[in-house]
Amino acid sequence: MPPRSPFDPCPPIGRKFYSTPPHLFLGVQPPDLPQFSPAEALRKGTLWKVFADYYENPYRKGGKPRHG
Template sequence: MFTTRKQYEPYVSPFDPCPPIRVKTYVTAPNQYVGFQPPNLPQFPLHEALKKGTLWKIFYDPYYGPYEMKTKGDGQ
């Protein structure tokens, strides 16, 4: 399944005084996966686009922290 949230396992030193974080996550922007902007993309209404930060729906990605759950009210 495709997701913009990626994860990796960093190096853990045996001499690290803190408990290690075994898996770290990061989020990539959706525009990195579109090679070119196709014509006639669906758009948000202008007042909604200002709130979301983009005019085109395929480029919108609400950020969720790693411990947050997605809610149904976000259109996802």
């Protein structure tokens, strides 16, 4: 949590969370990457499994984070 002065008029930001996309670490896309089926690719938003990245804020209100 970021430090906060007792005289700060703004509400606290709270915890921050971010996800680093997997394509940042891949560089040039190699040939013959494993692929999802067409139906699964539409659900995941990508054809290649290494680029699939599920993001959900673990600090959201209302329960535990899902893993998908």
